[in-house]
Amino acid sequence: MSATAGQAQSSLAERLGIKPSQVVQEIGYDDDCDEELRSSIEEVSENELVDEDYDDVVDVVLLWWRDDDGDLFDALSDALTTLADGGHIWLLTPKAGRDGHVEPSDIGEAAQTAGLSQTSSISAAREWSGTRLVTPKARR
Numbered sequence: 001m002s003a004t005a006g007q008a009q010s011s012l013a014e015r016l017g018i019k020p021s022q023v024v025q026e027i028g029y030d031d032d033c034d035e036e037l038r039s040s041i042e043e044v045s046e047n048e049l050v051d052e053d054y055d056d057v058v059d060v061v062l063l064w065w066r067d068d069d070g071d072l073f074d075a076l077s078d079a080l081t082t083l084a085d086g087g088h089i090w091l092l093t094p095k096a097g098r099d100g101h102v103e104p105s106d107i108g109e110a111a112q113t114a115g116l117s118q119t120s121s122i123s124a125a126r127e128w129s130g131t132r133l134v135t136p137k138a139r140r
Helices: 003-015 035-045 072-080 104-113
Strands: 024-027 058-064 083-094 117-123 128-134
Touching (some): 058 072, 072 083, 072 104, 083 104, 104 128
Antiparallel strands (some): 083 128, 117 128
């Protein structure tokens, strides 16, 4: 890998605020997930991604979600069970116009019902948008 490719790859994870030694749990992985983003997160965090069976505390949850995956509120509630105080969830959904796109209003409603606040949205990868969700400070 060239230095430029390495810098571009690590910047993907850095845009998500991933830091060295963080434990990142990945939920909803499928063959449509962005491998470059996944590799970038492992490179920057210096850890392999852990899956949904991991039962220790995690710093970040990476939740890949498509419109037909089921109940988003349930998925967000489940993701909170291993999240450390001060941790956050990156909800990754297909961009508008792509199969499985989730409407922002649906994300906002499910997040609010799960007790989460939306802090930012970014283009996380070529096909994926990212929505950063946190627990409100009063609940931490």
